[in-house]
Each structure stands twice: as structure tokens, then as C-alpha cells.
Amino acid sequence: MKKFINQIDDLLAESLTGFGAAHRDIVSVHLDPNYLVRASKAQNKVALISGGGSGHEPLHSGFVGYGMLDAACPGHVFTSPTPDQMLTAAEAAESGKGVLFIVKNYAGDVMNFEMAAEMLPFEHATVITSDDVAVENSTYTTGRRGVAGTVIVEKCVGSLAETGADLAACKALGDKVNSRTASMGVALTSCTVPAAGRPTFDIEHHELEMGVGIHGEPGRRREKMRTADEIVTDLVSAILEDLKPAPGSEVLLMVNGFTGTPLMELYVLYNSAAKLLEAKGLKISRSLVGDYVTSLEMAGASITVCLLDNEIRRHWDSPVHTVALRWGK
Amino acid sequence: MQTAFILQAAQAVNDAILAHESEIESLDREIGDGDHYINMKRGCATIVGMRDELATLSPDNALQKIGMKLLSTIGGASGPLVASFFMAMGKAAKEQGADNLQQIATAFSAGVDAIKARGKADVGEKTMLDVLIPVATAFREMTAAGTDRATVLCALKETAEKGMLTTRNMMPTKGRAAFLGERAIGHIDAGAKSSQVMICAVCDLALKS
Numbered sequence: 001m002k003k004f005i006n007q008i009d010d011l012l013a014e015s016l017t018g019f020g021a022a023h024r025d026i027v028s029v030h031l032d033p034n035y036l037v038r039a040s041k042a043q044n045k046v047a048l049i050s051g052g053g054s055g056h057e058p059l060h061s062g063f064v065g066y067g068m069l070d071a072a073c074p075g076h077v078f079t080s081p082t083p084d085q086m087l088t089a090a091e092a093a094e095s096g097k098g099v100l101f102i103v104k105n106y107a108g109d110v111m112n113f114e115m116a117a118e119m120l121p122f123e124h125a126t127v128i129t130s131d132d133v134a135v136e137n138s139t140y141t142t143g144r145r146g147v148a149g150t151v152i153v154e155k156c157v158g159s160l161a162e163t164g165a166d167l168a169a170c171k172a173l174g175d176k177v178n179s180r181t182a183s184m185g186v187a188l189t190s191c192t193v194p195a196a197g198r199p200t201f202d203i204e205h206h207e208l209e210m211g212v213g214i215h216g217e218p219g220r221r222r223e224k225m226r227t228a229d230e231i232v233t234d235l236v237s238a239i240l241e242d243l244k245p246a247p248g249s250e251v252l253l254m255v256n257g258f259t260g261t262p263l264m265e266l267y268v269l270y271n272s273a274a275k276l277l278e279a280k281g282l283k284i285s286r287s288l289v290g291d292y293v294t295s296l297e298m299a300g301a302s303i304t305v306c307l308l309d310n311e312i313r314r315h316w317d318s319p320v321h322t323v324a325l326r327w328g329k
Numbered sequence: 330m331q332t333a334f335i336l337q338a339a340q341a342v343n344d345a346i347l348a349h350e351s352e353i354e355s356l357d358r359e360i361g362d363g364d365h366y367i368n369m370k371r372g373c374a375t376i377v378g379m380r381d382e383l384a385t386l387s388p389d390n391a392l393q394k395i396g397m398k399l400l401s402t403i404g405g406a407s408g409p410l411v412a413s414f415f416m417a418m419g420k421a422a423k424e425q426g427a428d429n430l431q432q433i434a435t436a437f438s439a440g441v442d443a444i445k446a447r448g449k450a451d452v453g454e455k456t457m458l459d460v461l462i463p464v465a466t467a468f469r470e471m472t473a474a475g476t477d478r479a480t481v482l483c484a485l486k487e488t489a490e491k492g493m494l495t496t497r498n499m500m501p502t503k504g505r506a507a508f509l510g511e512r513a514i515g516h517i518d519a520g521a522k523s524s525q526v527m528i529c530a531v532c533d534l535a536l537k538s
Contacts, residue, residue, distance in 0.1 A: 033401070053364075053405075075404045076371075079364050082408055084401040107504055108406035111447060115400065115409050135508050145508065193363050196354065200363045215362040218509055 001197045011194055012054055012076060019061055023323045026065045034081070035089035036061050037071045046161045046170045047071065047093040050102040050154060051086065052109055053078040055193070056214055059150065059293045062324030068158035069102075069322075077193050077296070078215045080108035086116035090124075098123035098167040102154055102174060104146030105130040125167050127174030129153050131183045131304065133242040134211030134219045147214050148256040148293040148304045149181035152316070155325065159315035177312055182239040185219070185302030186231055187212035189260055191295050210234060214258070214295045214302075228265070232272040235303045240280065245307055247281035252306040252316060257291040260299030266290065273303050286316055292324060330427045332391045334538070336380055338531045339395075343373035345530035346523065353526070357519035360506040364405055365519045372403040372411065388427055392419030392436075406504060407520065410444045410457070417443030430478060434468040441465040448503060455501035455513065457520035460492035464528055482532045489532075493517060493525035 005011055013031055020029030020036070027036045035051075050060040051073030060072035071089040075081035090099045099120060103113045105128050117124050131149030157174045165173075187209040190199035200216035203209060208231065211219025245251065255270045257263070270289050277284055285308060293302070306312065319329035346353070346369050357365040376383075376395055383391045396415030400408060418440035427433050441461045445451060452462045467488045471481045496518040504520065506513045 076367075077364070078362055079368060079405040080408070082401045082404045106406075107448070108404065108408070111406060111409035112404065115412075115447075193367075195367045196358075196363045200358055213362075213508060215505075217362045217505055218360075218512065 001192050001194070003192070003194055005194060008195055012074070015054070016061075016074065019323075026321065026323055027061065030088070030092075033085040033088050035071055035073045035085050035092070036064050037089065037092050038065055041093065041095065042066075042070060042162075043095045044097060045070075045095060045164055046097045046167050047090065047095060047099045048102060048154070048158055048161055048170070049073065049086065049089055049093060049099060050150075051075065051081045051089075051113075052104055052106075053080060053215070055191075055296045056293050058291075058324035060154070063151065063154050063158075063322050065320070065322035066329065067162055067318060067320035067322070068154050068325065077195065080106065080112045083112055083116035083119060086113060087119060090116075090120055090122060094122050097164075098125070100124070100157065100161070100167060100170050100174070101126040102150065102157065103128050104150055105143055106145060123167055125171040127153060127157065127171055127178065129178050131178060131181045132185075132213065133182045133238050134184050134213070145213050147183045147185065148254060148302045149178065149183045149306065151288070151292050151325075152181055152252065152254065152304070152306050153177045155320060156312055156315035158320065159318040162318070173311070173315070177306065180243070180307040180312070181304060182242045183256075183302050183304040184235045184238050185212050185214070185256075185258070185300060186210050186235060187216065187219075187258065187295075187298055187300035188225075189299040191216045191258075191298035193296070209300075211238075212300060214293055216295055216298060228268045229272050232269055232303065233276065236273055236276045236305075239303060239305050243305060243307055245280075245282055245305075248283065250283045250285045250308045250313070251277065252286040252288070252308055253277060253284045254288040254292075254304035254306070256288075256293050256302045256304060258295040258298040258300040258302070259291055260297050261301050263290065266301055269301055269303065277305070286313065330388050330422075330433050332384060332386060332388050334535075335388060335391050335395075336383060337538070338534055339373070339376045339380075341530040341534045342527045343377045345526050346370055346373050349522070349526050353519055353523050356517055356522055360501070360509055360513040360516045361519050362505050365407065365523065368403045368405050368407050369523050372399050372407075375399070375402045389419045389423035392416075392422055395419075406448075410448055413443040413447040414440035430481065431472040434465070434472040438465040438469055450503040453499060454503040455496045455499040455506060455518045455521070456504050457518070457524040459496050459499070459518070460489050460521045460524040460528065463488050463492045479536060482536050486529050486532045489525040489528040493521045496521040
């Protein structure tokens, strides 16, 4: 393992401290328990709080700021944060209109946020994101994972919350965006959890992992490496099979890198996906390409499609000022 | 059950987890996401480090304190589950005592029930519950029947081992391995393994004392 580390146990605190120092105009970082809030607290709005394991940066810390989250709780690498973090973050961010937790559907995240919600002294609700179509949805399983589509949920609900909308409305929009968003990812290499010191999974030079999760947990199947077009065809088919968009539907197309894949290749994926979507009669009116929900140093990417309507498009377009997303303000 | 025994058990569990590092890690890498061992190690080290503070508490309060501390230390899926176990076991110990083996079995079962409720899981889903539920059942039944202490403890170790091995051929429906579906068949669940390791460590300690 070759990583920039002083002491392995200090990695998270040092990274958070650096993040806070670099972006002190946007966020304020607190340690022990670890959480981030906006540098200037927003008033009289629903407090949006998300969180999850570290290693997916800029998710979620990079989305704290005007128009998106009020607070984020980073856990250890690939490990859910704990209820005390969420409670402290909620105390700091709540401004009289309640707390909305936005949680990616992973057992650990769901349980920790659930225990925090049970102890929370404020009105609260939770949106659980579950956009990953690589996992078959079944009443017998934990269900689909929340992956890159979480960014779209956080952006749109963040926009609505800025207008002073109430908790129920924010929760409803979050659930709606989630239900209209589908993602699937593919990994070309593994990633190494710093404290573990070796790759999470073994993958040969000529192989890819189709349907990988954002922690390097395996997906649908292991395959031989193929062309970008062939890979994208599989990802897009799975996504469209799930969303079943009517021809003529307007969509947001997101190509998300896991870190190890250069932007140049992400645009190859975008080009390929856009051609496929357009061939299906879909209208791509919004796009997002880059590393937003990463998986340490993993090479690979995910494709996300969100079915837009006037409401979602308006909230996507509205001003946002965070470390990782910034426009219109 | 004295607080002193809980402290010895915490040390024994810590030592056993450390001794099984590579086994637990490789199981978790195969069908999990590689953080289970690190999280268990962090939890164990924290409780061992609270030794002096815990020593002043009654057994039920010590168990509850351990639960609260683990809730803010472990994170991941195991954090809330392990924390729920200790908090519920502490609560049961407070309500009905934990002086004899039968009461301890009842308190242990209350802890396991809390894991079932929090994780919304049951036996047969390729998780730690495939070890914990059979052990809780055997523990209750044998102590209710008045079986002698050494026989009970040895039987619990065997039950834990058997339960852990049953996860090998199960299809996972809960936890991180569930995302793998059939590909996880043939692999032992890391949470079941660490649970078996911890139960055996505590039983061995009790057999010696």
C-alpha cells in the first residue's frame, strides 16, 4: 500500500481538518465527534443532514453549503458514522423546522441514523436513497444500495429546503427524486482501505466487476474487459429497464468517476451513454460528469439517469454553493 | 456474574479477536467490504481501555455503559447491533438480576433479541444471528433444565461453532454480503465467525474460573 499517511489512526482527523482549513468560507469542521456544518448557519429552514463512511469524497462533506446540506457526518473509511455524530450535528444545524436525514441504503448507515432519529429531540424524517439497480430489489433482502444518485437527491431537496418548505415537503421531494433515479457502476480495479492495507478484492488486468458498489463490494458478475461502448450498453440497459422512461422523457445524465478513472475516459462513457439514451428517444437536458461519489482510489465509474420533471429540473438548476457543486450564485 | 468477570471477558474477547485477525479479515474481504475486523478491534480496544471506569459499576450498569460506548465507537452495521445487544442485556440484568447461569442466559437472550429487532433479521440469513440465536436457545434451555455449568459452557462452544459453519452454504439476505447473492454461497460470514470467536473466548474464560 502506498498512500499519503502520517499515522493511520490520524488519517481521518487530518483529512477533515485540512478540508475545513481549505474551505473555511463554506464549512466548519468539528472533531470528536466528527461532523461538518455550514460556516454560517442557515435560519428557519429544515436542516438537511447526511453522512456515511469516508472514502467517497466529495460525498457528503463536499455538499455542505448553501442550496444543499446543512451538516454532514463522516464515519471511518467505508464505515457508517455513529448516532452521537448525528445528534451533535443536528443540535448544531437545527433551526426550528426540524431535521431531515438523507441516508444511503446500507444496513449500517440505516441503523445508525435510525438510532439517532430515535434519540433526536426535534421533529425529523428520513429519506433513504436506493438508486443502485445492480442489486435486485426484493422483500427478502436489504434492498438496493444508495449510490451516486444521492447527489441529485441532496441537490434537489437542498434547493427546496432553502425556500423554507416544511419537513414533509422536503421528505416527499427526496423520495420522489430517488424513485426517478437509477444508477449502476463498474470497477476496473479494487481499492485499498487504509487501515486494512491491502486491496478489498482481487481483480485481474483483463477483468471488470459489473455492478460494483461504492465500497468495492462485488456486484452482479465478474467479466472479461470489453470496449467502453459494450460496457455502457450493459449499464444503460439495466438503468432503463428499471426506470422505464416514456419516449421523449427529459433526463439528467450523470457519469460519476470512482477516482482512478481519468476525466477523459469519463467523457468517453458520457458520449457512449448519451448516444444510447438519444437513440431511445430520450432528451438529455442536464448533465454532470466528474468524481462525486468515489471509492478511494478505485478505477471505474457509474452511470446515473434521473427522470426530470419541471419541479426536479427547477431544483437542480437553482443556485448552490458547496465545495463540490457550485453554480448560479 | 460480577463486574470483574465482565472485565476479564472483555480482555479475553479482545485477545481472541486479535488472534483471529487474518481469518476474520479474509472472510470479510471475500463477501463483505473489509471493515469488520477493524471495527471489532476498535470496539474491543475501547472497552478494554475503559477498565477502570467500568470496574466501579454494577454488572448491569457496566453492560449498559459498554453498549453506549460501542454505539459511538464502532459504527458500520456492527456498531448499532453490538450496542443494542449490550444495552438490552444490561437492561435485562437490571430487571431480573444476573446472579445465576439461568438469569445470565435470559439476559443474553434479551441481547440477541435486540439484535434481531434492530437488524430486522433472523436465523438463516447468513449473519451473526446464525451463531447467536442457536447459542441463546441452547443457553436458555440447558440452564432451565438444570444442566451443570461445565456441560452448558462446552455445549455453547459447540453450538457457536456449528452455527458459524452453517453460514457457509447459506444465501445471504441481510448485511453487506446480500448484495452478492449466490456468489456468497461457499463462504462463511465474517460476523458469524467473529461472534463464534467471542462466545468461545468467554466460555473458555468461564470454564477456567
